[in-house]
Amino acid sequence: MSLKQYFEAMLPEIEKELQRQVARLNAANIRPFHDMLSYHMGWTGEGAGKEAAGKRIRPVSVLLTAAASGGDWVSALPAAAAVELIHNFSLVHDDVQDNSPKRRGRPTVWKKWGVPMAINVGDALFVIAFQALTDLSASYPAETALRAASILQNACLDLTRGQYLDMAYEGRCDLSLEDYWQMVGGKTSALLSACMEIGALLGGASAPQQEACRQFGYRLGLAFQVQDDVLGVWGDEAVTGKSAASDLAKGKNSLPVLYGLSKGGNFAERWKRGPIQADEIRETAQALEQEGGRKYAEEIAQRETDAALDCLKKAALRAPAADALLELANALLRRAQ
Numbered sequence: 001m002s003l004k005q006y007f008e009a010m011l012p013e014i015e016k017e018l019q020r021q022v023a024r025l026n027a028a029n030i031r032p033f034h035d036m037l038s039y040h041m042g043w044t045g046e047g048a049g050k051e052a053a054g055k056r057i058r059p060v061s062v063l064l065t066a067a068a069s070g071g072d073w074v075s076a077l078p079a080a081a082a083v084e085l086i087h088n089f090s091l092v093h094d095d096v097q098d099n100s101p102k103r104r105g106r107p108t109v110w111k112k113w114g115v116p117m118a119i120n121v122g123d124a125l126f127v128i129a130f131q132a133l134t135d136l137s138a139s140y141p142a143e144t145a146l147r148a149a150s151i152l153q154n155a156c157l158d159l160t161r162g163q164y165l166d167m168a169y170e171g172r173c174d175l176s177l178e179d180y181w182q183m184v185g186g187k188t189s190a191l192l193s194a195c196m197e198i199g200a201l202l203g204g205a206s207a208p209q210q211e212a213c214r215q216f217g218y219r220l221g222l223a224f225q226v227q228d229d230v231l232g233v234w235g236d237e238a239v240t241g242k243s244a245a246s247d248l249a250k251g252k253n254s255l256p257v258l259y260g261l262s263k264g265g266n267f268a269e270r271w272k273r274g275p276i277q278a279d280e281i282r283e284t285a286q287a288l289e290q291e292g293g294r295k296y297a298e299e300i301a302q303r304e305t306d307a308a309l310d311c312l313k314k315a316a317l318r319a320p321a322a323d324a325l326l327e328l329a330n331a332l333l334r335r336a337q
Contacts, residue, residue: 001320003327006064013074014059017081019043021132025124036121040092040109047106054104057332059084061195062202064325065213068317069203075139076202078132079148083195085129086152090159090191092122097167126156140202148198155194162186169253173261173272180258181222189221196220200315212315216308216329223304224332229254230297233285248276248284255300256293265291305333 039045042053059080063073095108110118136145165183196217200210232247260267
C-alpha cells in the first residue's frame with residue numbers, strides 16, 4: 001500500500017473515532033458546548049470540511065507506526081484520536097495566547113465565542129484525549145495503555161515548556177541558538193515523537209525499536225520546524241498559504257533570525273532597533289540572506305532530516321507501512337519553497 005492508500009483507509013476511521021470521543025459532551029443541556037468543539041475540529045459551521053479539519057498527520061503517524069511495527073492499526077485508533085485531540089487543545093489555547101483571529105481560514109473559537117469559552121473548549125479536548133486512551137484497555141494489556149498515557153503526558157508537559165519559552169522569548173534580542181532548540185524541542189517535536197513512540201508501543205515493537213521511532217519523530221519535528229522558519233521568511237505565500245512577511249514583522253525568533261543576530265551585522269543592527277515595518281520586509285530579508293541566515297538554516301534542516309531518516313532506518317520496521325512512513329516524512333520535509 002502507498003501512503004495515499006493508507007490515508008484513504010485511515011482518515012475515515014480516524015474521523016469516526018474522534019467524533020465518538022467528542023460525543024462524550026453531546027448532551028441536550030450542553031449541546032452548544034459540544035458544537036464549539038465540533039466547529040473547531042472542522043466538522044460543523046461555515047467552511048467545514050477537510051481544510052478546516054487539517055491534515056490529521058499526527059493520528060496517521062500513530063497508526064502507520066503501529067502497522068509498521070507489526071500491529072493492527074485499527075486497535076490503535078483511540079491513541080490516534082488522543083494525539084489529535086491534544087494537538088487541537090494546543091491550537092485552541094495558542095490562538096488565545098497569540099490573539100489569532102483565524103485558524104485554517106475560519107474565525108477561531110475565541111473569536112466566535114470569547115476567550116473564557118475558548119479556554120474551556122481547550123480544556124475539554126485535553127481531558128477527552130486522556131479518556132480516549134483508557135479505551136485502549138479493550139485491545140491491550142493495562143500496562144500498555146498506562147505506558148501510552150505516560151508518553152503522552154510527558155509530551156504535554158514538554159508542550160507547555162516550549163510554549164512558555166516561546167512567549168518568554170518575545171521581544172528579546174539576546175537569545176542563543178541553544179535557546180532556540182530548547183523551545184522548538186517542546187513546541188514542535190514533543191508531540192510528533194510521542195506519536196511515533198506510542199505507535200511503536202501499540203504495534204508490539206521492541207524497546208530499541210520504540211526508542212528509534214521516538215527519535216525519528218523528534219528529529220522529524222526539528223527538521224520540519226527549521227524548514228518552516230525558512231519558509232516564514234523566504235517562502236512563496238501562494239504555495240505555503242502563509243505570509244512570508246509575517247515572521248519578520250512579528251519579530252519571531254526563528255533559527256535564521258537568531259543566526260543573523262549572532263553575526264552582529266546589518267541585520268542584527270536593524271533588528272535591535274525595533275519592529276520591522278511592512279516596507280522594510282524585503283530589504284531586511286535580503287540582508288539576513290546575505291549574512292548567511294538562509295544557508296545556515298537550510299543546512300540545519302538537511303542535517304535534521306538526515307538524522308530523522310537514519311533513526312527510521314535503525315528502527316527496522318516492516319513494509320509496506322514502513323515505506324509509507326518514509327513517504328510521509330519526505331512529504332513533510334519537501335514542501336515547495
